[in-house]
Amino acid sequence: MSPQRRRKPRSITAIGVTAVLVAGTFAVSSPAAAATGLTLSVNAFAARHAISPDIYGLNGADPAFAAEIGMPVARWGGNASSRYNFRNHTYNTGSDWYFENIVAGDSNTLESFVQTNRDRGTKQVVTVPMIGWVAKDSPSSHPFACGFPATRFPQQDRFDEWDANCGNGQLNGANLTGAEPTDTSIPADASFDGAMVSHLVGKFGTAAKGGVRIYELDNEPVLWSSTHRDVHPDPVSYDELGGKGTATAAAIKAADRTAAVLGPSGWGYCEWVASGLDGCAPGADAAAHGGLNLSQWYLKNMRDYGAAHGGKRFLDYFDQHYYPQISGGKDAESNALRLRSTRSLWDPTYVEESWIGPSGVNAPPLQFIRTMKAWVAQYYPGTKVAITEYNWGALDDMNGALAQADVLGIFGREGLDLATIWGEPQPTQPGAYAFRMYRNYDGAGGRFGDVSVSATSSDQGQLAVYGAQRSSDKALTIMVVNKTGGDLTSPLSVTGVNDTAKVQRFTYGPADLNSIVRGDNLAVYCGTITATYPANSITLLVVPRR
Numbered sequence: 391m392s393p394q395r396r397r398k399p400r401s402i403t404a405i406g407v408t409a410v411l412v413a414g415t416f417a418v419s420s421p422a423a424a425a426t427g428l429t430l431s432v433n434a435f436a437a438r439h440a441i442s443p444d445i446y447g448l449n450g451a452d453p454a455f456a457a458e459i460g461m462p463v464a465r466w467g468g469n470a471s472s473r474y475n476f477r478n479h480t481y482n483t484g485s486d487w488y489f490e491n492i493v494a495g496d497s498n499t500l501e502s503f504v505q506t507n508r509d510r511g512t513k514q515v516v517t518v519p520m521i522g523w524v525a526k527d528s529p530s531s532h533p534f535a536c537g538f539p540a541t542r543f544p545q546q547d548r549f550d551e552w553d554a555n556c557g558n559g560q561l562n563g564a565n566l567t568g569a570e571p572t573d574t575s576i577p578a579d580a581s582f583d584g585a586m587v588s589h590l591v592g593k594f595g596t597a598a599k600g601g602v603r604i605y606e607l608d609n610e611p612v613l614w615s616s617t618h619r620d621v622h623p624d625p626v627s628y629d630e631l632g633g634k635g636t637a638t639a640a641a642i643k644a645a646d647r648t649a650a651v652l653g654p655s656g657w658g659y660c661e662w663v664a665s666g667l668d669g670c671a672p673g674a675d676a677a678a679h680g681g682l683n684l685s686q687w688y689l690k691n692m693r694d695y696g697a698a699h700g701g702k703r704f705l706d707y708f709d710q711h712y713y714p715q716i717s718g719g720k721d722a723e724s725n726a727l728r729l730r731s732t733r734s735l736w737d738p739t740y741v742e743e744s745w746i747g748p749s750g751v752n753a754p755p756l757q758f759i760r761t762m763k764a765w766v767a768q769y770y771p772g773t774k775v776a777i778t779e780y781n782w783g784a785l786d787d788m789n790g791a792l793a794q795a796d797v798l799g800i801f802g803r804e805g806l807d808l809a810t811i812w813g814e815p816q817p818t819q820p821g822a823y824a825f826r827m828y829r830n831y832d833g834a835g836g837r838f839g840d841v842s843v844s845a846t847s848s849d850q851g852q853l854a855v856y857g858a859q860r861s862s863d864k865a866l867t868i869m870v871v872n873k874t875g876g877d878l879t880s881p882l883s884v885t886g887v888n889d890t891a892k893v894q895r896f897t898y899g900p901a902d903l904n905s906i907v908r909g910d911n912l913a914v915y916c917g918t919i920t921a922t923y924p925a926n927s928i929t930l931l932v933v934p935r936r
Contacts, residue, residue, distance in 0.1 A: 428853050429848045429881055430846070430848075430880050430882045431846045432857040432868055432882070433844040434859055434886025436843065436885075438842065439805055441838075442805075442807045443462040443840065444462050444807060444808040445807075446461070447464060447808065449468070449813075452817050458817075459825050461510070461512050464503075466516045467517040467778060469485075469486050470482065470486070471519065472517075472519050472609050473521065473525050473574075475525045476590075478526075479494045479499045480493050485616060487550070489537030489556065493528060493529075493530040501590075501593060505594070508600060514604070515810065516604070516606065519582070519583065520634045520635070520638050526576045532553045535574045536550075536573070537559060537620025538558070543569075546558060546559065546561055547560045569621070571620065580638045580641040584644055587645035591646050596646045596648045597649040598648035599648075602646075604707065605649055605650070606655055606778065608655065609655055610657040610661065612657065614666075625666030627665050627666065627667045628687055631688065632687070639692070639695075640695075640704060651706050652776060658711060658713055659751075663684055685710070685765055686768075692705040705770065706774060709777065710758075710777060711780065712734075712735070712779070712780045714728070714744075714783075715742070715744030715745060716744075718783055718784070725789040728783065728793050729789070730743070732800060733851075734756045735757075735801075736757055759805075763805070775807050776806070778810045780797070786821065791824045791898070792871055792928065794811075794824035795827055795928045796854050796871050796873070802842050802858060838856075838858055839857075839858025839860040839865070842857070843866070852872070852873055853872055854870070854871040854873065865934050866933040867932050867933075868882070868932075870930075874925060877922050877923065888935065892934070894931070894934075897928070
């Protein structure tokens with residue numbers, strides 16, 4: 391079955407020039423509302439762990455928005471990065487757009503990306519090509535060099551309307567074969583990647599001195615035989631991915647021993663568990679590698695390589711991409727599924743409702759983040775966990791904002807180390823306000839806490855709750871997402887706060903899609919007082935230490 395996948399085709403991302411609390415109990419007073427039976431509970435002393443600021447990253451962002459939320463990390467990646475040539479600032483669009491070589495403009499070069507984000511104080515993730523080819527010198531305007539030129543393949547289903555020589559590499563819906571890689575590209579191995587990192591170190595310094603902090607081992611390699619089939623038509627095997635990965639990681643570390651390495655950045659469920667040879671489940675390729683699925687073997691291979699080279703670490707982040715299998719619709723069914731599907735990140739009881747579940751490949755509950763962390767613990771302990779592409783969609787709608795707020799809360803609670811959304815929201819869209827609720831809820835840089843604490847709901851599907859303490863002032867921050875179409879009333883019991891505190895309340899919802907509304911301060915009492923959360927809303931409660 392062909393994997394369905396929501397994503398917005400793009401070229402390489404260029405970010406715009408982008409103490410101990412007093413124990414007690416409090417509850418929040420609110421307008422009278424019908425009791426729902428829902429209860430919320432937060433314990434400031436339980437389940438404490440740091441929340442990485444890097445979970446609030448983006449692949450691209452409006453410069454003003456990036457500054458407003460203090461964007462912590464930005465990624466230079468995507469399909470075009472697989473063949474980016476730092477020497478001539480040229481990349482190939484692959485199947486995203488007629489396999490054309492494009493010369494990056496001055497503001498879209500790799501150096502511009504690094505400089506912009508370095509000046510802003512944003513950590514950079516830079517993808518290095520590992521496919522074996524990078525774009526050769528090419529014209530900066532039409533006609534472009536391309537992977538399936540009409541001069542070689544006169545019959546194709548479609549040609550670029552601005553460049554009649556460049557086709558889509560298909561005839562009657564079938565992929566053409568016989569492309570000549572040298573039409574667009576030149577060979578590039580791990581030494582090229584080492585030179586690329588050395589170039590960036592020479593210009594910006596090492597990672598430890600303010601240069602590029604993280605290098606990514608290419609992008610979605612199991613899809614190379616589709617996205618870059620003009621130069622890599624063969625499916626990727628365990629051995630190819632493992633061999634290229636260790637060689638490239640070694641070249642990166644040789645050029646900058648202080649930099650981190652991130653990979654393998656698979657496209658989704660199938661690449662999570664299987665090589666290109668095996669398809670969408672472990673098969674003969676897996677059997678030849680100890681019966682481990684692709685992710686398990688990849689981690690073990692990196693660990694074994696490090697052990698054989700003086701105990702050095704060659705993989706710092708285990709990274710996968712996650713796209714929920716939802717159409718772009720905003721109808722009631724799609725909206726409900728969007729809000730349910732966030733459970734795939736963590737819930738051991740949630741069975742996928744897409745082709746990944748019983749209707750297709752019949753995968754067990756994903757528990758995506760928890761499973762990644764479990765594999766790391768077993769096969770390469772100490773490796774961090776990242777999701778450098780994800781998008782729940784509908785970011786221009788309140789439903790998408792609810793899902794995004796829920797996802798960011800899950801990232802923090804589950805201990806994800808880094809995340810960058812692909813297809814980022816525009817500053818005026820509801821999805822941007824989901825980020826603001828965590829990164830600038832008061833318009834003055836107010837942020838959700840950086841130490842996760844225990845937060846539970848009697849029904850996370852209706853009222854999702856996340857708690858965190860802020861290290862700077864010890865305030866307790868509580869995010870409540872009402873996923874339903876009605877106002878919900880719930881008692882909120884919190885252990886670990888001063889019962890004389892006045893609770894600040896900030897709400898984003900359909901009543902005002904253009905701002906986060908500062909509500910009246912709420913009283914804290916020894917007893918339990920209910921609070922009402924508006925329909926389809928995100929509410930942040932900030933409980934000061936005193």
